[in-house]
Amino acid sequence: MEASPLLALEQITFRQEGRTLFEGLDLAIFPGETVILSGPNGSGKSTLLRVCVGLVQPEKGTVRIKGVALSGLNERQLTVIRAEVGFVFQSGGLLSNMTLLDNITLPIRYHQGSVDAVLLEKIDAELEEMGLLPLKKKFPFQVSAAEVKFISLLRASILRPAVLFIDEPLWGLDPSSGTKMIGRLTRFKEEGRTLIVTTSNPASMKGLSDRVLMLQEGRVVEQEKHP
């Protein structure tokens, strides 16, 4: 029997500034899958991710995370369901008035009150591995775009969310940083995490994906499947 989807989009219709981005879009993502969402610039990849986590509301249709429809939830229930989600924005989305370490620990401090020493050690180890440990007391504007991206990925993944949305992970990265990023995503995949990654260049993610989906005329078309 097939497992129930971790994320399901049912008949999603979304319009933005008079333009129809999605019309009757269906999508199901299963636990442990790595899905690459591709399409030309402006096709709505980033918007679709925002729909998935309830940052924008579709005109029609339902988004379900772990079977729970987002549309029927109040703010507090949404907060609970969002704890299941990690999201890396294309620009990073780090808080500019906090250090990199404070950015990483913010969700933990907010949801758990404080950060224990074990977790701090784990964060230091991750930062060390990425070569970012000396930068942990710096602010986002003092580091490069690539470093912001890695910190953002660490922040989104530190609490081991059920599903990780990553918007254009290679955007603004040089080839060497891009290779490091792919390596990191591959490790997540090997750990059995569920990843949904957008890119306008799916070839750059070759070997990482279980499925490559293309956004075409407001619908999702499956391009490749790697069982």
Place this chain on the structure above:
Amino acid sequence: MTAIGSSTLGGLGRAVLRGGGYFLDLLFLAYLAFRELFHLHGPSRRETLRVIHRQILFTGLDALPLLGRIALMIGLTVIVQAVTLLPQVGGEEMLGRVMVLVIIRELGPLLTAIVVVGRSGSAIATELGNMRVAQETDALIVMGISPIRLIVLPRLAGVVLSVICLTLYFDVIAIIGGFIIAGLKLTIPFKVFIGNILSALTFTDLFIFLIKSPLFGIVIASVCCYHGLSVRRSLTEVPQQTTRAIVNSIALSLFLNMIITSLVYL
């Protein structure tokens, strides 16, 4: 009715509806923040208090030197006018009354509010606008962090507490400035000068202070947060919304001041 008259009335109606909608939005934002204040328990409490503390430092403590200088100058100016006029009509003992009337009742709360709008209100609107453009507020939402709790509530609480303390500080410094001139020109002892002020102070003045300062704080924080969070995706919206925040905060504070003064003293 002519077409021009009809379109004018229609325009007026739309403006009233827009204005009404704007007030409702502000009230709703302030309500959401206050509601969070009563749910301020659990793990997020510490982080929220940390942001409130930072806001008080910026809006309250950092404003002391500037506000002190302004208060001193205002106190001196008011008393200069008073000491040139009052002795001519034999009313030197009216100095205390003038200080209460002009500084404590009106200029203290109002000028403090204007300084806070200029220093902190503009900073809040700009900061939140930039956060919107950089998707920082969206990042908070997807992390399950309430922007109302972590952004709006700390700014509201910080600004309200700061405005109350700063108004008190303004009054004290302005009175000291007033005494310097009064002491030089009229050789009034400090004890007599303060006695004049205290005897002129009424329970209503205290009530006015307790009403005006928090209300101005609520208005400033709500308006500035609202405009900052109204920025959508473009950086060009940030200065536009900041300007609106400053103008509307000052206009609403003046309007509230007029209403409160009229209701209490008329």
